[in-house]
Amino acid sequence: MNTRYLPANLVIGAILVVLTLGVALLSVFWTPYDYTQLDIVHKFQGPSAAHWLGTDQLGRDLLSQLMAGAGNSMAVAVTAVVLGGSIGTALGLLASAYGGWVEDIVMRLSDLSFAFPALLFAIMLAAAFGPSLPNVVVAIAFINVPIFARVARASANQIWTREYVFAARAAGLGKFAISRDHILPNIAAPIIVQATIEFALAILIEAALSYLGLGAQPPSPSWGRMLSEAQTLMYLAPQLAIYPGLSIVVAVLGFGLLGDGLRDVTDPRLSRER
Amino acid sequence: MIELKNLSVTLGAAAAVRDASLSIQAGDRLGVVGESGCGKSMLALSMMGMVPDALAVSGQITLNGTAMPPRDETAWRPHRARSMAMIFQEPMAALNPLRRIGDTVMEPMRVHLGLSREDAIKRTLDLFAETGIRDPELRLRQYPHQLSGGQRQRVLIALALACDPALLIADEPTTALDANVSLRITDLLVRLSRQRNMALVLISHDLGAVARATKDILVMYGGDIVERGPTAAVLAHPAHPYTKGLLGARPRIEQAAGKRRHLPTIPGSVPGLFDLPKGCRFSGRCSVEMPHCARSKPENVNTEQGQAACHQLKEGHNGG
Amino acid sequence: MRRENLPQMHGAVRMGYFIFRRLVGFVLTLLAVSVVVFLAMNVLPGDPALNILGIESSEDARAALREQLGLDEPAVFRYFQWIFNAVQGDFGVSYSYGVPVSELIVERIPMTLSLAFSGMVLTTVVALVMGITAASHHKKTGDWVVMLLSQLGVAIPAFWLSMLLVLLFAVKLRWLPPGGFAGWDDPLAAMRSLVLPTVSLALVQSAVLARVTRSSALEVIRHDFVRTARASGFSRQRVLWRHVLPNALIPIVTIVGLQFAALVSGTIVIENVFYLPGLGRLIFQSISNRDLFTVQALVMMFAVIVVSANFLVDIAYVLIDPRLKARTE
Numbered sequence: 074m075n076t077r078y079l080p081a082n083l084v085i086g087a088i089l090v091v092l093t094l095g096v097a098l099l100s101v102f103w104t105p106y107d108y109t110q111l112d113i114v115h116k117f118q119g120p121s122a123a124h125w126l127g128t129d130q131l132g133r134d135l136l137s138q139l140m141a142g143a144g145n146s147m148a149v150a151v152t153a154v155v156l157g158g159s160i161g162t163a164l165g166l167l168a169s170a171y172g173g174w175v176e177d178i179v180m181r182l183s184d185l186s187f188a189f190p191a192l193l194f195a196i197m198l199a200a201a202f203g204p205s206l207p208n209v210v211v212a213i214a215f216i217n218v219p220i221f222a223r224v225a226r227a228s229a230n231q232i233w234t235r236e237y238v239f240a241a242r243a244a245g246l247g248k249f250a251i252s253r254d255h256i257l258p259n260i261a262a263p264i265i266v267q268a269t270i271e272f273a274l275a276i277l278i279e280a281a282l283s284y285l286g287l288g289a290q291p292p293s294p295s296w297g298r299m300l301s302e303a304q305t306l307m308y309l310a311p312q313l314a315i316y317p318g319l320s321i322v323v324a325v326l327g328f329g330l331l332g333d334g335l336r337d338v339t340d341p342r343l344s345r346e347r
Numbered sequence: 348m349i350e351l352k353n354l355s356v357t358l359g360a361a362a363a364v365r366d367a368s369l370s371i372q373a374g375d376r377l378g379v380v381g382e383s384g385c386g387k388s389m390l391a392l393s394m395m396g397m398v399p400d401a402l403a404v405s406g407q408i409t410l411n412g413t414a415m416p417p418r419d420e421t422a423w424r425p426h427r428a429r430s431m432a433m434i435f436q437e438p439m440a441a442l443n444p445l446r447r448i449g450d451t452v453m454e455p456m457r458v459h460l461g462l463s464r465e466d467a468i469k470r471t472l473d474l475f476a477e478t479g480i481r482d483p484e485l486r487l488r489q490y491p492h493q494l495s496g497g498q499r500q501r502v503l504i505a506l507a508l509a510c511d512p513a514l515l516i517a518d519e520p521t522t523a524l525d526a527n528v529s530l531r532i533t534d535l536l537v538r539l540s541r542q543r544n545m546a547l548v549l550i551s552h553d554l555g556a557v558a559r560a561t562k563d564i565l566v567m568y569g570g571d572i573v574e575r576g577p578t579a580a581v582l583a584h585p586a587h588p589y590t591k592g593l594l595g596a597r598p599r600i601e602q603a604a605g606k607r608r609h610l611p612t613i614p615g616s617v618p619g620l621f622d623l624p625k626g627c628r629f630s631g632r633c634s635v636e637m638p639h640c641a642r643s644k645p646e647n648v649n650t651e652q653g654q655a656a657c658h659q660l661k662e663g664h665n666g667g
Numbered sequence: 668m669r670r671e672n673l674p675q676m677h678g679a680v681r682m683g684y685f686i687f688r689r690l691v692g693f694v695l696t697l698l699a700v701s702v703v704v705f706l707a708m709n710v711l712p713g714d715p716a717l718n719i720l721g722i723e724s725s726e727d728a729r730a731a732l733r734e735q736l737g738l739d740e741p742a743v744f745r746y747f748q749w750i751f752n753a754v755q756g757d758f759g760v761s762y763s764y765g766v767p768v769s770e771l772i773v774e775r776i777p778m779t780l781s782l783a784f785s786g787m788v789l790t791t792v793v794a795l796v797m798g799i800t801a802a803s804h805h806k807k808t809g810d811w812v813v814m815l816l817s818q819l820g821v822a823i824p825a826f827w828l829s830m831l832l833v834l835l836f837a838v839k840l841r842w843l844p845p846g847g848f849a850g851w852d853d854p855l856a857a858m859r860s861l862v863l864p865t866v867s868l869a870l871v872q873s874a875v876l877a878r879v880t881r882s883s884a885l886e887v888i889r890h891d892f893v894r895t896a897r898a899s900g901f902s903r904q905r906v907l908w909r910h911v912l913p914n915a916l917i918p919i920v921t922i923v924g925l926q927f928a929a930l931v932s933g934t935i936v937i938e939n940v941f942y943l944p945g946l947g948r949l950i951f952q953s954i955s956n957r958d959l960f961t962v963q964a965l966v967m968m969f970a971v972i973v974v975s976a977n978f979l980v981d982i983a984y985v986l987i988d989p990r991l992k993a994r995t996e
Binding site: 082184185187188189190191192193196197198199200201202204273277280281284285297300303304307308311314317318321322325326329330 | 696699700703704707708711712818819821822823824825826827830831833834838845928929931932933935936939940950951953954959962963969970973974977
């Protein structure tokens with residue numbers, strides 16, 4: 074891989090990601106209309122100068138809803154991946170630093186959590202605590218913990234054999250200090266790559282859970298929930314089912330491509346393009 | 348039977364094989380020697396129509412009187428295994444690890460000759476006997492990892508013989524094997540070639556094996572065929588400085604034959620494909636180099652033993 | 668003959684020991700999973716009776732329900748009771764349906780499993796064809812098209828794809844039903860109603876698997892034995908499917924195992940998109956009915972399916988690769 078040229082997936086991914094994050098950020102401060110504002114007279118409108126993407130069954134502006142949905146989706150994905158990623162990375166570093174039974178326990182626990190697909194875990198939480206967006210965050214964070222623990226442990230194990238780590242140990246630094254000062258900065262690249270890819274998956278899971286009614290509750294805007302409302306109106310207004318789905322695809326595609334591109338650049342060995 | 352005329356295999360400006368011509372008839376036993384990276388394997392692959400896609404092939408390949416497009420799979424495929432077959436350097440890597448030995452050897456018979464399973468088993472057992480594979484019945488059901496290196500190479504030979512090829516190309520067949528095992532494999536190849544009147548191309552950097560097994564020899568350096576002739580004569584009286592270098596200070600090859608010999612070192616190492624001199628490939632390492640050697644490509648000159656491509660010989664020839 | 672049988676006997680014993688060890692691990696995992704499920708649904712929320720009856724219920728009603736459901740017993744006791752009964756196939760009586768939960772599961776499980784299996788078969792077929800095609804056209808147009816499609820496929824939510832398929836095939840073309848299930852009595856109608864759900868499930872998953880197949884096949888294509896097969900004059904297709912693919916299977920099977928888990932949980936979504944009466948639909952109806960113990964049994968059921976799939980993958984490795992068989996101690 075010639076690093077002078079940025080791979081196409083990295084560039085396209087970055088553009089889509091910036092677009093998605095930009096819209097999400099913008100929606101916090103400004104949307105064309107209040108997305109909750111009903112306007113029954115102007116329901117099911119097609120695209121117009123006033124409503125660029127038209128209106129839904131209650132006359133709400135579609136573009137505003139999509140923008141607010143982006144905000145919601147990104148917030149959930151960021152929180153969940155950062156939460157799960159930090160805990161997982163910390164556990165992975167711990168396992169790598171101390172080895173022995175600490176490592177065994179961490180790895181067995183991460184094996185165990187593979188038995189629960191995110192959806193199943195979210196269903197469990199929804200049944201026990203009632204459906205809510207925080208449950209979705211917890212469920213996505215939970216399934217991210219073992220993933221990051223594995224990546225962090227595998228990468229950290231390699232760094233522990235490096236000479237500068239031996240030097241630090243010889244200088245009397247403790248395992249915690251070494252993990253923080255030497256190991257963590259050096260495993261940042263694979264962790265960030267993984268985070269980007271998990272971010273894409275988090276958007277998909279949030280959408281699915283909200284679609285099923287386990288995530289964002291009305292009137293909180295969400296791409297997934299917009300789609301579940303659109304489904305009941307499929308014969309009447311099929312266009313309502315198009316935009317939220319496209320938004321999900323753009324966001325997921327962006328983060329997925331960005332993750333692949335980052336991986337190609339940071340670690341050609343793992344690259345899928347041989 | 349197979350004829351190459353002005354064959355070149357190139358990667359951009361670099362030539363892995365340059366202007367090679369040769370002809371092989373039934374019963375021929377031809378040795379191809381040279382250091383690794385000199386184009387021996389590419390020459391062999393071009394005789395199978397299997398030069399990697401990244402490389403360009405030019406020149407003519409004629410098989411049983413038919414001109415073969417160098418890269419047309421549909422033209423070559425019917426000839427593989429039947430007109431010519433090939434065995435490779437690493438017998439472990441060359442065998443599919445997930446297939447039983449029997450199934451591997453039977454596959455070409457069943458696909459190409461349409462043999463029933465029973466007939467294929469019978470034929471495979473015959474081939475196992477012919478190639479000296481012990482416990483043939485057991486081998487049928489074993490996997491490659493359960494065999495020794497020498498037995499694996501015999502299996503590969505049996506596989507190559509499955510459809511009675513007229514030509515067997517052996518690319519460094521003994522390099523990965525122990526000395527005495529490699530000796531027996533070499534002898535097996537010679538025996539098979541004699542018994543079946545099958546042409547044999549033995550590619551090796553083991554001069555001892557080539558001296559023992561072949562009637563004629565090609566010496567390659569940097570993609571060029573630098574010398575050719577009857578094996579015994581060329582090795583006894585090498586004409587090209589590179590061949591001399593290969594033989595080093597020990598010219599009595601007959602005596603050494605049978606013992607594994609490593610090539611004596613020639614000063615320097617084979618340059619990379621892209622760093623080869625334009626003219627004589629050997630210039631830069633040659634002990635009798637002349638100023639124009641690096642610029643102009645030497646032509647083939649008839650020698651007492653055969654042919655060699657060297658400016659020194661040309662000058663000497665003209666002068667005398 | 669005797670000489671041949673002997674090593675095979677040893678092999679069989681080794682195999683048996685290997686499978687036994689995996690089986691122990693499998694049972695231990697299931698026990699651990701059951702503890703997690705029980706804790707998450709029965710202990711962490713505090714009072715299950717409050718959960719079932721809702722916040723508006725009276726304390727008396729809750730106390731009565733607690734007694735009826737045996738919730739006054741200590742949690743550890745209730746856990747063992749749950750496991751002890753579950754092993755015997757008794758998951759208790761559904762609070763909302765008034766019939767044993769096991770009956771509900773037996774009634775609904777054919778739908779979920781047939782959806783998951785047909786989805787898996789379609790996924791594998793599509794992915795292998797796409798992946799092998801891409802690998803054999805490495806760095807040419809075919810490769811790029813497949814990679815582009817799979818990149819896109821990974822990004823499409825299965826439930827949105829379902830909606831698009833319904834829009835096209837049910838709303839516009841009217842070829843297939845938009846949802847619902849006609850029952851198994853009319854096999855043709857049953858299959859027709861399963862076409863769109865299966866395709867929705869499989870297309871997204873096959874995008875993932877196609878990429879794995881491609882890179883695994885590219886890895887294998889470089890091996891010498893592929894050159895041997897070509898030198899034997901076999902056709903390109905034969906070399907790819909008979910020689911390359913079997914050797915590329917180990918990573919593929921690993922992903923298939925993980926994907927079966929994704930497919931099973933995917934059925935939960937798809938059954939709700941298409942209103943199919945399977946376990947996934949049941950779990951949602953039970954959540955809205957606040958039928959806690961039915962949900963608990965179903966979550967456990969899904970986890971069992973997922974863990975079993977991973978267990979079977981472990982066993983499958985040994986069957987695929989004779990070299991691993993030799994290494995199973």
